[in-house]
Amino acid sequence: MIGGVRSQAGEEQDVVHIDLAPRPRPPGVMRALVVEGPNEFAVRDVERPEPGPYEVLCRVRATAICGTDPHIIQGHYPGFWPKHWPLIPGHEWCGDVVEVGAGAAALGWQAGTRVAGTSHAPCGYCRRCIEGRYNICENFGVEGLHAQYGHNAAGAYAQYVVHSVRSLFPVPDGLSDEEAAMLDPAAIALHTVIRGGHRAGDAVAVIGPGVMGLLVAECAHALGAGRVIVVGRGRRLAKARELGYEVIDFTETDPVHAVRQATGGFGSDVALECSGAPEAVAQGVEMVRKGGRVAVIGIPLSDASLPMPRTVLDEIDVVGVRAAAGEMPRAIELAAGGRIRLRELITHRYALEDFAEAYATFTERTDGALKVIVHPHQDGRV
Ligand SMILES: [Zn+2]
Ligand SMILES: [Zn+2]
Structure with a gap:
């Protein structure tokens, strides 16, 4: 017993003290979120990984x-992300280099550098x-040539993670860990x-104001869009309005008609589909002006149909988007310079130990959840 309280009856009772200090663990052991199979996960002790050639270990x-x-x-x-269970997911993270694998020091990597990770470690x-x-490496997923951390290789819902130096970028002091x-x-x-x-000066429509859509709106604005019109609904659309964007609520009005009306009847120059809704791709094609372009980052779980006469006769370009291809350093500069806002999208924080709660908050969009951050070295609520 560490302390005691007196009950109303006057007798002393034991008090359970919750120890919030980091728990000492044997060397080589760390806490991690381990997914054993579909929807079966737990935070538990696992072996701490070691960096191989041109890799570093990060806390x-x-x-x-x-x-x-x-x-x-x-x-x-199944069979793709991940190829097999168990998997430690997590691919959006910030940490410190603590150990440098063979060859990495010669490339300038050293312990103590604060870094942000990205998921693709391509063959090169x-x-x-x-x-x-x-991002579209032809050896995707080939053992020994390509890894996508948190997808088909161990990721960062853990106290430590190993990454190839190809997938790490030093972070300037001005950005917080959570922003990074x-x-x-x-x-x-x-x-x-x-x-x-x-x-520069073009009108850009963004469909789907989730975190990705809001970040896309930020980037469109940072890259000189004349107007950014966000299409969505509910609290997330309210967030877009709060961030200063023109908004269209598709539950109140036909979004194609509304975007055209807002652009003198012509349509936006570009539509960026971030919702993943199958019907949204066709809406994107209909809401751009002649010769417009639709880029699709949302992955519909079923195939989307396209209005082909419009696509062909008005020369509409429809392009896919897969992850990023070298944009990390420029994204870091834009974020560090305040040109894209990250902090504004963070709504919740949890310790890794409370991952189940963090996950429920995120998936159920509790209290308007947008970005939910997990802290692997905190034992208590953060
Ligand atoms: Zn991601
Ligand atoms: Zn490749």
């Missing part, structure tokens, strides 16, 4: 829950990697906007 400061994580945890991509040899499009954990989705948002290809 994780903060990890952000991504919209892809529930799909991975629920087993929506295939045609697409050589062209700089490593959001640099991976910020880079993907930047890639989405670049795939959309708007020019």
Whole structure:
């Protein structure tokens, strides 16, 4: 017994003290979220990984829950993300380099550097990697050549994580750990906007104001869009309005008609589909002006149909977007310079030990949850 209280009856009772100090663990052991199979997960002790050649071990400061994580945890991509169970997910994170693998020091890596991670560690040899499009590496998932951390290789819902130095970027002091954990989705948002290809002054419609859509709106604005019109509903659309964007509520009005009306009857120059709703791709095609472009980052779980006469006769470009392809350093500069806002999208924080609660908050969108951050080295509520 560490302390005691007197009950109303006057006798002393034991008090259970919750120890919030970090628990000492044997060397080589860490806490991690382990998913054993679809929807079966627990935070438990696992072996701490060791860095191989051109890899570093990082102590994780903060990890952000991504919209892809529930799909991975629920087993929506069997045999692909992950190839087999168990898996430690998590791919949006910030931490410190604590151990440097062979060859990494010669590239300038040293312990103590605060970094942000991104998920793709591509082969670097295939045609697409050589062209700089490593997000569509032709050796995707090939053992020993390619890893996607938190998807098909161990990720960052853990106290420590090993990454290839290809997937790490030093973080400037001006960004908090939590903001740095959001640099991976910020880079993907930047890639989405670049795939959309708007020019300075163009009108850009963003469909789906989840975290990705809001980050895409930020990047479109940062890259000189004349107008950014966000299409959505509910609290998330209210958030877009709060951030200063023009908004269209698709539960109140036909979004295609509304975007056209807002742009003199012509339509936006570009539409960026971030909702993942199958019907939204067709809406994107209908809401851009002649010669417009639609970039799709949301992955519909069923195939979407396209209005082909419109696509063909009005020369509408429809392009896919896969992760990011080298945008991390530029996303970091934009975030550090205050040109894209990250902090505004963080709504909840939990200790890794309370992952189940963090996960429920995120998936059920409790209290308007947007970005939910997990802290792997905190034992109590944060
Ligand atoms: Zn993500
Ligand atoms: Zn490759």
